[in-house]
Amino acid sequence: MNRITKDVCGAVDFLRTAVPLVHNITNYVTVNDCANALLAIGASPIMADDMEEAADITSISSALVINIGTLNQRTIASMLAAGKRANERGIPVVLDPVGAGASRLRNETVRKILEQVKIAVLRGNISEVSFVAGLDVSTKGVDASDSDAKHDAVSVAKTVAEQLGCTAAVTGAVDVISDGKRTAEIRNGHPMLGRVTGTGCMTSALVGAFAGACGDCFTAAVSGIAAMGIAGEIAFEQAGSAGTGSFHIAVIDALSRLDGKLVERMAKIDETQD
Amino acid sequence: MNRITKDVCGAVDFLRTAVPLVHNITNYVTVNDCANALLAIGASPIMADDMEEAADITSISSALVINIGTLNQRTIASMLAAGKRANERGIPVVLDPVGAGASRLRNETVRKILEQVKIAVLRGNISEVSFVAGLDVSTKGVDASDSDAKHDAVSVAKTVAEQLGCTAAVTGAVDVISDGKRTAEIRNGHPMLGRVTGTGCMTSALVGAFAGACGDCFTAAVSGIAAMGIAGEIAFEQAGSAGTGSFHIAVIDALSRLDGKLVERMAKIDETQD
Amino acid sequence: MNRITKDVCGAVDFLRTAVPLVHNITNYVTVNDCANALLAIGASPIMADDMEEAADITSISSALVINIGTLNQRTIASMLAAGKRANERGIPVVLDPVGAGASRLRNETVRKILEQVKIAVLRGNISEVSFVAGLDVSTKGVDASDSDAKHDAVSVAKTVAEQLGCTAAVTGAVDVISDGKRTAEIRNGHPMLGRVTGTGCMTSALVGAFAGACGDCFTAAVSGIAAMGIAGEIAFEQAGSAGTGSFHIAVIDALSRLDGKLVERMAKIDETQD
Numbered sequence: 001m002n003r004i005t006k007d008v009c010g011a012v013d014f015l016r017t018a019v020p021l022v023h024n025i026t027n028y029v030t031v032n033d034c035a036n037a038l039l040a041i042g043a044s045p046i047m048a049d050d051m052e053e054a055a056d057i058t059s060i061s062s063a064l065v066i067n068i069g070t071l072n073q074r075t076i077a078s079m080l081a082a083g084k085r086a087n088e089r090g091i092p093v094v095l096d097p098v099g100a101g102a103s104r105l106r107n108e109t110v111r112k113i114l115e116q117v118k119i120a121v122l123r124g125n126i127s128e129v130s131f132v133a134g135l136d137v138s139t140k141g142v143d144a145s146d147s148d149a150k151h152d153a154v155s156v157a158k159t160v161a162e163q164l165g166c167t168a169a170v171t172g173a174v175d176v177i178s179d180g181k182r183t184a185e186i187r188n189g190h191p192m193l194g195r196v197t198g199t200g201c202m203t204s205a206l207v208g209a210f211a212g213a214c215g216d217c218f219t220a221a222v223s224g225i226a227a228m229g230i231a232g233e234i235a236f237e238q239a240g241s242a243g244t245g246s247f248h249i250a251v252i253d254a255l256s257r258l259d260g261k262l263v264e265r266m267a268k269i270d271e272t273q274d
Numbered sequence: 275m276n277r278i279t280k281d282v283c284g285a286v287d288f289l290r291t292a293v294p295l296v297h298n299i300t301n302y303v304t305v306n307d308c309a310n311a312l313l314a315i316g317a318s319p320i321m322a323d324d325m326e327e328a329a330d331i332t333s334i335s336s337a338l339v340i341n342i343g344t345l346n347q348r349t350i351a352s353m354l355a356a357g358k359r360a361n362e363r364g365i366p367v368v369l370d371p372v373g374a375g376a377s378r379l380r381n382e383t384v385r386k387i388l389e390q391v392k393i394a395v396l397r398g399n400i401s402e403v404s405f406v407a408g409l410d411v412s413t414k415g416v417d418a419s420d421s422d423a424k425h426d427a428v429s430v431a432k433t434v435a436e437q438l439g440c441t442a443a444v445t446g447a448v449d450v451i452s453d454g455k456r457t458a459e460i461r462n463g464h465p466m467l468g469r470v471t472g473t474g475c476m477t478s479a480l481v482g483a484f485a486g487a488c489g490d491c492f493t494a495a496v497s498g499i500a501a502m503g504i505a506g507e508i509a510f511e512q513a514g515s516a517g518t519g520s521f522h523i524a525v526i527d528a529l530s531r532l533d534g535k536l537v538e539r540m541a542k543i544d545e546t547q548d
Numbered sequence: 549m550n551r552i553t554k555d556v557c558g559a560v561d562f563l564r565t566a567v568p569l570v571h572n573i574t575n576y577v578t579v580n581d582c583a584n585a586l587l588a589i590g591a592s593p594i595m596a597d598d599m600e601e602a603a604d605i606t607s608i609s610s611a612l613v614i615n616i617g618t619l620n621q622r623t624i625a626s627m628l629a630a631g632k633r634a635n636e637r638g639i640p641v642v643l644d645p646v647g648a649g650a651s652r653l654r655n656e657t658v659r660k661i662l663e664q665v666k667i668a669v670l671r672g673n674i675s676e677v678s679f680v681a682g683l684d685v686s687t688k689g690v691d692a693s694d695s696d697a698k699h700d701a702v703s704v705a706k707t708v709a710e711q712l713g714c715t716a717a718v719t720g721a722v723d724v725i726s727d728g729k730r731t732a733e734i735r736n737g738h739p740m741l742g743r744v745t746g747t748g749c750m751t752s753a754l755v756g757a758f759a760g761a762c763g764d765c766f767t768a769a770v771s772g773i774a775a776m777g778i779a780g781e782i783a784f785e786q787a788g789s790a791g792t793g794s795f796h797i798a799v800i801d802a803l804s805r806l807d808g809k810l811v812e813r814m815a816k817i818d819e820t821q822d
Contacts, residue, residue, distance in 0.1 A: 028302040028576040029309050029321050035577050035745035040792050045745065046647070047577050050620040053653035060650065072324040072348065074620065099320070102334065105327035195530065197309035197319065243527025244314050253791025256743065302576040303583050303595050346598040346622065373594070376608065379601035469804065471583035471593065517801025518588050 027069025030198025188229025301343025304472025462503025575617025578746025736777025
């Protein structure tokens with residue numbers, strides 16, 4: 001077992017004892033799944049997006065996850081206020097730039113967040129993260145398409161990590177996580193995860209949970225993404241033939257049973273160092 | 275196999291190759307189910323309801339589905355803006371007038387949408403569609419009640435289709451779809467669908483997917499409604515005895531496995547022409 | 549079988565014949581579960597939170613459930629308007645003060661609602677209800693923690709019931725319901741209910757359904773809470789080992805199959821009278 005896998009196993013077990021409170025300002029499409037994924041992995045979710053309380057809720061939380069999936073003027077202001085408060089208090093901020101590249105509003109919101117808030121982890125599909133990196137992208141809605149794969153995930157992740165001084169995670173068939181110095185690749189997961197809405201959002205929420213529990217954001221990002229990938233594999237084995245509804249439920253089931261031993265047995269994580 | 279059934283079989287198979295992007299401005303109660311139903315049938319969902327991006331998102335989509343289930347001042351404006359943009363670009367608009375007749379706000383919103391936006395397909399229960407037709411209705415919330423059946427679904431569908439120059443679909447024990455010239459009746463489905471929230475909303479979303487993929491809105495409406503009816507029958511057989519929670523998941527499972535052959539075997543669709 | 553258990557059995561069976569329309573102004577995290585739980589128990593849910601229709605929807609409903617889980621300025625105004633209308637019409641109002649104590653906005657909103665709206669049933673965890681009672685509490689997000697158990701649930705419930713002249717329900721390992729004169733304790737339920745988001749929200753929604761159907765709010769509160777507790781036990785037996793996703797679905801399944809006979813066999817309800 002390599003070092004990063006060992007760290008992930010430890011993080012998965014530690015999370016259940018730490019029970020970090022994770023503040024989510026997220027979309028109304030997959031918010032229930034995010035809450036249940038957080039509970040399943042051992043965290044405590046709280047959702048609050050009104051300007052009058054967003055920063056207060058961040059203050060009592062261990063991590064803040066900002067997801068722009070169904071952003072609006074009211075919640076954009078709350079995202080910024082909560083993000084600034086998180087920065088003041090040293091609370092890690094995870095950003096999921098859902099659909100970046102698909103509309104001017106999303107693009108400007110991502111730029112505004114990155115200008116005003118120091119992000120600890122950025123997680124998206126290749127087209128979303130490429131957009132953040134300022135690379136040429138063709139976005140088709142909120143789901144990554146094959147044509148988005150024109151940029152190499154490793155170089156995109158490294159570029160964004162260095163640009164923003166954060167951990168950048170590009171999830172896809174192979175997930176790539178880089179903080180500019182360390183780079184990990186995860187070969188867990190299953191294509192069926194792309195046929196259920198919210199598996200990306202849940203992954204970002206899980207990264208938030210690990211960031212809140214363990215402090216080291218590179219390990220946190222690898223842990224959250226590996227957890228979802230492993231859960232997807234288990235879910236496919238148990239329910240894949242039934243259809244996407246049962247698979248969806250089985251993903252939550254698998255997260256709720258995940259522990260360090262299961263990760264040790266199933267993880268396919270490799271790390272390279274610059 | 276009659277002509278319309280053959281068309282539906284073709285549409286179901288074609289949809290999985292076309293993967294239409296479907297923009298939904300919908301309620302926060304059943305939005306997750308709508309997204310998962312769309313993914314299950316082979317479409318790509320996107321939800322966006324802020325005034326600053328609604329029309330932009332419509333522009334990159336193949337269909338727009340407007341559902342007034344939990345409308346508010348902010349989203350009503352977005353519905354109108356997105357609908358107008360869809361009309362400009364020739365993108366089909368599906369309207370689900372959830373709870374029309376239940377409040378002044380819903381009634382006025384439906385009237386406003388119909389005045390400002392050309393609808394391709396209107397889908398609702400008998401009381402909702404009767405309300406749109408200007409017929410006397412007794413509405414009890416958002417679910418159709420027996421007393422709502424005082425109007426004949428066929429005449430209501432035809433009336434609305436002619437009034438609005440669209441395809442009108444009245445779903446119920448027997449579903450009736452009419453574009454004023456052609457009229458189809460579908461005898462698929464199961465009463466248990468009425469015991470899960472969002473089966474109507476999902477049906478409208480599926481109609482949007484077919485409208486985005488195949489262009490002919492009559493066939494699209496029949497396809498979306500038949501798909502949900504068949505999925506309901508399969509789900510009842512597989513999970514009906516367990517309860518409404520398992521049945522709900524089994525509906526998504528069935529949609530995710532649906533193909534032309536399954537439709538050919540199970541569809542109970544008849545068509546009459548004027 | 550004691551008197552209160554007999555009343556609960558009767559209420560559970562009666563609800564399915566009464567099919568009360570229940571208006572929910574609730575959070576976007578668990579709203580789908582609330583709707584499905586209401587349908588499963590035999591009620592008809594309606595969600596509407598815009599100022600322009602909230603009171604109108606309350607007027608046609610049998611009960612109003614206010615849940616502040618993801619409150620915002622727009623919905624707070626609607627909660628107050630709907631609550632006042634309910635009071636004018638003699639429609640029972642259930643309040644779920646989610647996260648009371650966790651932010652100034654939540655605290656002030658709860659105070660505002662209690663000042664302006666007469667509540668029939670207040671349901672929360674020990675920290676939330678203690679906060680309403682003006683007792684010293686330590687809140688950690690929206691989930692009750694062990695440290696919250698410093699106040700005795702019976703005395704907290706009685707205190708709040710007398711202060712507000714309502715039925716107060718403190719749910720936890722043992723649920724306590726009091727209207728100041730009668731006090732019931734329920735020993736149903738399972739710890740796994742705490743690992744699924746929304747089981748508290750669903751419980752409040754069920755209490756609303758019973759309040760709308762049977763008029764007596766003490767019995768309504770006991771019925772709704774016992775229904776969820778029994779459903780949790782059945783769900784654990786059927787799906788607990790699979791994980792929290794399957795357990796979640798099994799809770800809805802169990803609610804959809806619940807009847808007076810099942811309650812008679814499983815209920816662990818005791819009542820004391822002052």
